[in-house]
Amino acid sequence: MQVLRPQTTADTLRLLADGGEDTKIIAGGTALMLMMRNGLVMPEQLVSLDRLSELDRVTVEPDAVRLGALVSLRSIERSAELATVLPTLSAAVGLVANHRIRQRATIGGCVSEADYASDPPAVLTTLGCEVHVVGIGTQRWIPLSEFLVDYYQTVLQPGELVTEVRIPRPSPTARTTYLKYISRSAEDRPCVGVAAHVDLDSSGRCTDVRVAVAGATATPFTVVAATEACRGAKPDKTAWDEVAAAYSAAISPIGDARGSAAYRKHVTGELVRRALQTASTGTENGAFRL
Amino acid sequence: MIQDNIDNTAGAGIPNPNRSIPVATGPTVGQPVDMVGARARVSGRVDFALNAVVPGMTHARLLRSPMPHARISSIDTSAAEKMPGVVAVLTAADFDRPGAPARYYGAVLRDQPVLCGEKVRFAGDPVAAVAAETEEQAAAALLEIEVDYEPLPAVGSVAEALAEGAPLVHEKPPLPREASYADIKFHGREGNVCTKFQLRSGDVEAGFAAADHIFDNTYHSPAVQHLTMEPHVVLARFEGERLTVTSSTQAPYAVRDTLAEMFGVASSKVRVIVPPIGGGYGGKTYAKFEPVTAALAWKARRPVKLVLPRDEEFLSLTKHAATIRMRTGVSSDGKLLARDVQVYFDAGAYTDISPRLIKNGGYSTAGPYAIPNVRIDSYAVYTNLPPAGAYRGYGVSQAAWAYEQQMDEMAEALGIDPVEFRRRNLLTEGERFATGEIMREAHWRELLDRTAEAIDYDTDRRVVVDEHRVRGKGVAVILKSTITPSTSHAAMRLDADGSLQVLTSSVEMGQGAHTVLAQLAAQPLGLPVSAVHVTEPDTQYTPYDQTTSSSRTTRAMGGALTSAAHVIREKLLKLAGDLLEVSPTDLELADGQVVAKGSPGVRMSVPEVFRRTRTGSISGDGEVITSGGLDPETGQGIASDHWHQGAAAAEVEVDLGTGKVYVRHVHSIAHAGRVVNPKLARLQMHGSTVFGISHALYEELVYDEGILTNPNLSDYSITAMGDMPAQLEVEFLEDEGEAEIHGLGETTLPPVIAAIGNAVRAAIGAPVRTLPITPERVLEARNS
Numbered sequence A: 001m002q003v004l005r006p007q008t009t010a011d012t013l014r015l016l017a018d019g020g021e022d023t024k025i026i027a028g029g030t031a032l033m034l035m036m037r038n039g040l041v042m043p044e045q046l047v048s049l050d051r052l053s054e055l056d057r058v059t060v061e062p063d064a065v066r067l068g069a070l071v072s073l074r075s076i077e078r079s080a081e082l083a084t085v086l087p088t089l090s091a092a093v094g095l096v097a098n099h100r101i102r103q104r105a106t107i108g109g110c111v112s113e114a115d116y117a118s119d120p121p122a123v124l125t126t127l128g129c130e131v132h133v134v135g136i137g138t139q140r141w142i143p144l145s146e147f148l149v150d151y152y153q154t155v156l157q158p159g160e161l162v163t164e165v166r167i168p169r170p171s172p173t174a175r176t177t178y179l180k181y182i183s184r185s186a187e188d189r190p191c192v193g194v195a196a197h198v199d200l201d202s203s204g205r206c207t208d209v210r211v212a213v214a215g216a217t218a219t220p221f222t223v224v225a226a227t228e229a230c231r232g233a234k235p236d237k238t239a240w241d242e243v244a245a246a247y248s249a250a251i252s253p254i255g256d257a258r259g260s261a262a263y264r265k266h267v268t269g270e271l272v273r274r275a276l277q278t279a280s281t282g283t284e285n286g287a288f289r290l
Numbered sequence B: 001m002i003q004d005n006i007d008n009t010a011g012a013g014i015p016n017p018n019r020s021i022p023v024a025t026g027p028t029v030g031q032p033v034d035m036v037g038a039r040a041r042v043s044g045r046v047d048f049a050l051n052a053v054v055p056g057m058t059h060a061r062l063l064r065s066p067m068p069h070a071r072i073s074s075i076d077t078s079a080a081e082k083m084p085g086v087v088a089v090l091t092a093a094d095f096d097r098p099g100a101p102a103r104y105y106g107a108v109l110r111d112q113p114v115l116c117g118e119k120v121r122f123a124g125d126p127v128a129a130v131a132a133e134t135e136e137q138a139a140a141a142l143l144e145i146e147v148d149y150e151p152l153p154a155v156g157s158v159a160e161a162l163a164e165g166a167p168l169v170h171e172k173p174p175l176p177r178e179a180s181y182a183d184i185k186f187h188g189r190e191g192n193v194c195t196k197f198q199l200r201s202g203d204v205e206a207g208f209a210a211a212d213h214i215f216d217n218t219y220h221s222p223a224v225q226h227l228t229m230e231p232h233v234v235l236a237r238f239e240g241e242r243l244t245v246t247s248s249t250q251a252p253y254a255v256r257d258t259l260a261e262m263f264g265v266a267s268s269k270v271r272v273i274v275p276p277i278g279g280g281y282g283g284k285t286y287a288k289f290e291p292v293t294a295a296l297a298w299k300a301r302r303p304v305k306l307v308l309p310r311d312e313e314f315l316s317l318t319k320h321a322a323t324i325r326m327r328t329g330v331s332s333d334g335k336l337l338a339r340d341v342q343v344y345f346d347a348g349a350y351t352d353i354s355p356r357l358i359k360n361g362g363y364s365t366a367g368p369y370a371i372p373n374v375r376i377d378s379y380a381v382y383t384n385l386p387p388a389g390a391y392r393g394y395g396v397s398q399a400a401w402a403y404e405q406q407m408d409e410m411a412e413a414l415g416i417d418p419v420e421f422r423r424r425n426l427l428t429e430g431e432r433f434a435t436g437e438i439m440r441e442a443h444w445r446e447l448l449d450r451t452a453e454a455i456d457y458d459t460d461r462r463v464v465v466d467e468h469r470v471r472g473k474g475v476a477v478i479l480k481s482t483i484t485p486s487t488s489h490a491a492m493r494l495d496a497d498g499s500l501q502v503l504t505s506s507v508e509m510g511q512g513a514h515t516v517l518a519q520l521a522a523q524p525l526g527l528p529v530s531a532v533h534v535t536e537p538d539t540q541y542t543p544y545d546q547t548t549s550s551s552r553t554t555r556a557m558g559g560a561l562t563s564a565a566h567v568i569r570e571k572l573l574k575l576a577g578d579l580l581e582v583s584p585t586d587l588e589l590a591d592g593q594v595v596a597k598g599s600p601g602v603r604m605s606v607p608e609v610f611r612r613t614r615t616g617s618i619s620g621d622g623e624v625i626t627s628g629g630l631d632p633e634t635g636q637g638i639a640s641d642h643w644h645q646g647a648a649a650a651e652v653e654v655d656l657g658t659g660k661v662y663v664r665h666v667h668s669i670a671h672a673g674r675v676v677n678p679k680l681a682r683l684q685m686h687g688s689t690v691f692g693i694s695h696a697l698y699e700e701l702v703y704d705e706g707i708l709t710n711p712n713l714s715d716y717s718i719t720a721m722g723d724m725p726a727q728l729e730v731e732f733l734e735d736e737g738e739a740e741i742h743g744l745g746e747t748t749l750p751p752v753i754a755a756i757g758n759a760v761r762a763a764i765g766a767p768v769r770t771l772p773i774t775p776e777r778v779l780e781a782r783n784s
């Protein structure tokens, strides 16, 4: 097997085009190496992104944050600036696996892997994240919710590369929370995770409620009708109970070693309620491990 | 000594003839000496078998069956043999011919094929082995071996294996090995029953008739894996017909004997060397992958090294899954009157050490309680799953999970405090255990009281923390045996400069055995620990030891070494006495000097004694050979040379919305007699606690139609640092003055599991009787 290490995006795209079917991109390798070891993918050629320093950049703009695909989860978690601008994302990233994994894992790899049992995509979904996909002579911005298609599947075409993700700055009054529920031992992936975003107007009524569920379905799960129905409502238990009930009723979760489908359905309702409650009544934005 | 003519109804009981040499705290014993080589371990400089390299070495990989039960119709290795780098491809056809090795091995029953010939018995059973210049080449060659299987109906659980007309894992009951172990007897070997242990004490029916309440519950523990950091590693090489094996084994002599029998050579022709190993926990006891590696080296005519990949570790050996039905009769004032137990241990496809484990696990279901009428039937059942064998706790975790859960359930039903209920029934000094043996050094009450006190069990046993969470507390107390009878020999050599060579076949596997043995050897000779070197086990030089297992090394090998040290001491004092013109009995040894008692001016250094008498070295041997054994019909006799006694208490918090259990506080305590090294002893107990939490809450091998679904560390869950309780305490109960050493490497693992179970029950008000206690099971129990 050959490992190629291009230094520019243009060279990377060329190598991907030349390589064809049996070429795989490798970023941090934390997911890909496991897939290779388990014989799920058997690439003949790897295009490593490790020398693409142009993709290892964090840019904080007035209305958005742009994270290069090669930015590691560890540097997202440790950036003081991101902790201020995107506190819940930064804290949620800090709950992924362990620091050894986060040191290697990249944000581009995280979204491209499209593993259902992931934390950051749910938070990114509530934040309205977009993914920048480039090919030879093509480039497009795609909302993360459309980028992720199914279990381990994205809209990426062969030869395409994720170069960065763009996250709009949340409203300054938005209250955000991520609850990561782990059903087994401490460093596990989520059984169910819930990202909640609650924005209120000056009279204390809901203006913008968003909830995305991680770990239970192929891609982050939302029931937009249920959260939109909160507009104008008081952010109280009655409202949250309704959203929770709607999520629990609508979700068709996967059953796996972390919990059966029925169990996840129950836990989804439980956690949606708690996440909204924490977001609306808690004193700090952030992420919590349960 | 096997006990005959036992009157199993009389109250008299059977006295235990075994004693170990009492040891007092002194200049080395009882001191918190750092583990020898601790730094090298941390910095990665320990020379594990993993690092072993010899010239001309080839690398092995195994081809394993994808099916749980199938007939092999053909194996074609011709393409694999032509693959680049391939040196040899080994199959069943290479065995059992003149000059060739025998194909079947096993510590007790010779029922495990080195490579399968006629049929495979579990998904993962090896069918071929390849030696190649590199591991990658060996792996590539495996893909070119063609095996045709005819699937057979399989039994994936004990229930399936015992069902009417179930397919047989072994068509003919395999024959016992001639040179097996003295404590192992066979019973009821038919169908898929590998063997059975039974115990009959008193009159169980009369006991139930007299009882006011009868509790009848079934408890389940799953199979789990040992997950040693270092996998199984074997390097085998022949010089002529002499075979040398470097292995990460816990049982060098058992491996030697297996290989000598397999190749039909004298044991002197087989040399087994054991470097420090990276964890064992029972998974490396008896021959495991030495037979296949040695056979491959024999065929390849080159040295062969096998390093088992992690996914194959999951197929190597497991803790026994167990289902225990326990019926207990109690009087309304809380006295246990009768117990009737059926224990079903899932042995997997091969016998390994199941006959002993189901015996020890079997009688342990009586618990540390004085129950006058007991009937126990404990079965090892073959299934088409990976073989089960020794695992830290040795059947007692499964037994205690049943009896300690039931103790709490009964206490609640009777309205008696769980600690008080136990106190009314715990064995006390001089009382009879279910095997009829008289218990001595009985400390269970004190252990229980201390652990209960440590978590303030009497107050706040159930506390509502907030709208989601409740807390609960639980306790458990256990007894555990050690292999009996058993044998350990040691040899020692004091050299002219006053340094000591200790020759022992006890394996250093991270537990600190060699440090503790050095402390025990040094003290009688007045030497510092730094003057002692403990050799690696090497069957060419180091004397026989049964196994490094069963928490027996510090007591058994320590006893053998202490005897050997006294032999040397006597010889040395005799020489010195002649020089100093003082009777040897009036001399003592301290700081490398021979000194006359009461006249410190009359002295001579040890090197000077050697010089003046022109002595080159002084040798001494020592041994510990324990006696005991149980009657095969009644299970009466001496089960254990001494009893491990332990207790634990836990406080947990349960999230009632998700069902998840958070362990807040664990305390555990073991009777130690004399602690040789408090630092290392504490670490052993910490290890047991971590294992206990892991078994209570997380670990389980999950099979689907006989195929293991979680053979990796992402799908198989084990305790991580983040799961450790905020408060984790361990304590020893030591005896005053000179005291016997009690093993403590496993003692607190079983009660930690059961204490967590009882704490969960206290919190949610319902028992979870199946391990692990997953969030889903908690919610199910609460809602039922």
Ligand SMILES: Cc1cc2nc3c(=O)[nH]c(=O)nc-3n(C[C@H](O)[C@H](O)[C@H](O)COP(=O)(O)OP(=O)(O)OC[C@H]3O[C@@H](n4cnc5c(N)ncnc54)[C@H](O)[C@@H]3O)c2cc1C
Residues within 6 Å of the ligand: A024, A025, A026, A027, A028, A029, A030, A031, A032, A033, A034, A049, A069, A095, A096, A097, A098, A101, A104, A105, A106, A107, A108, A109, A110, A111, A112, A113, A117, A118, A119, A120, A156, A160, A161, A162, A163, A187, A188, A189, A190, B714
């Ligand atoms: C032990 C362990 C525990 C974990 N626990 C968690 C957890 O708790 N929560 C959680 O959310 N996640 C968890 N993960 C997942 C982890 O976050 C991902 O493995 C990681 O984010 C992937 O990033 P990477 O850079 O290593 O990707 P790689 O392994 O390099 O690549 C992953 C996939 O994405 C493709 N790819 C990578 N970069 C690009 C790109 N720029 N453009 C296009 N395609 C690309 C690769 O071809 C491959 O298919 C865990 C992983 C491990 C190994």
